[in-house]
Amino acid sequence: MFQRLFQWLDERLGLTTIHDIVLDRKVPKVNWWFTLGSASLFLFLIQGITGIFLTVYYVPSPDHAYDSVQYIMNEVRFGWLIRGIHHWGATLMVLVVFIHMLRTFFYAAYKYPRELTWLSGVVLLLATLGMGFTGYLLPWNQRAYWATTVGTQIPGTIPFIGPFITSVLRGGSELSAITLARFFAVHIWFLPALIAATIGLHLYLVIRLGISHIPDENE
Ligand code: HEM
Structure with missing residues (x-):
């Protein structure tokens, strides 16, 4: 029964071909x-799933953001667990993505023909850091508020365009409801969409080019 269903689907979707190309490659x-x-991909998926659950109760407004996080932590069943995974997963993801980058650097995997894999990785690293930066403000507590005040001030020191960048990040001259709404939108829509699309490109390149091998002493 299952075999016939699988065959029916396989004939139409090419499941065996996808399996052979994606999972049964020579490495x-x-x-x-x-x-x-x-591991980076796994953490991104975990962050996505726990993040979706958090949006059920989180309210991105200065009046309610802090309380909604307290509610998640103290009232929602397993809310503390979901938030805990999202919180520590964020730190772990930055760490793992960074060490993954160091690995590809030290094995010189960025060289021909993998330049685009490296460049798409740079986008992934910056977007991952952007996720950390935008997510940090969302609990809207003292630490979040002042960290973002400082964080948005730093690009303001760039000559000529600095003040413009700060006001775009803040949505005005001070941190406000607009800043929170902006950071929330970037955190849950813009950056995840960018990361998902870039991971698609990154993995396409990894599959198309194959991964690099460790050189031996004869090379
Ligand atoms: C969300 C972030 C990322 C994900 C999900 C991801 C995923 C992957 C996966 C699954 C592979 C194949 C297995 C492996 O070599 O580990 C890979 C390879 C590679 N990645 Fe990433 N990556 C990410 C970030 C980065 C960053 C930040 C860089 C560098 C700036 C980078 C550069 C590369 C390169 C050059 C390869 C080819 C390695 C080789 O052929 O030996 N990646 N990536």
Whole structure:
């Protein structure tokens, strides 16, 4: 029964072909450092799932943001767990993505023909840091408020365009409801969409080009 259903779907969707290309590829002899790309992907998915659950109760307005986070922590069943995973997962993702980048750098995996894999990785790193920066403001507590005040002030020191960047980030001269709404939208829509699309490109390149091998002493 299941086999016939699978065959029916396979004939139409090409599931076996997708499986062979994506999962049954030849890979060179590698080591544990080569698992960090997949670990980054796993963490991104975890962040996405826990983040979606958090939006059920989180309210992005200065009047309610702090209380809604307290509500998630103290009242919502397993809210503390979902938020805890999202909170620590964010730190872990930055760390893992960064070490993944170091791995590809030290193995010189950025060289021909993988330049675009590296460049799409740079976009992923910046977007991941952007997720951390925008997410930090959302609890709207003292630490979040002042960290973002300082964080949005830093680009303001760039000559000529600095003040413009600060006011675009803040949506005005001070942190306000507009800043919170802006950071929330960027955190849950703009950056995740960018990261998802860029991961698609990154993985397409990884599959198309194959991963680099560790050179031996004869090379
Ligand atoms: C969300 C972030 C990222 C995800 C999900 C991701 C995912 C992956 C995966 C699954 C692989 C194949 C397995 C492996 O080599 O680990 C890979 C390879 C690669 N990644 Fe990433 N990556 C991310 C960020 C980055 C960053 C920040 C860079 C560098 C700036 C980068 C550069 C590369 C390169 C050059 C390869 C090819 C490695 C090789 O052929 O040996 N990636 N990535």
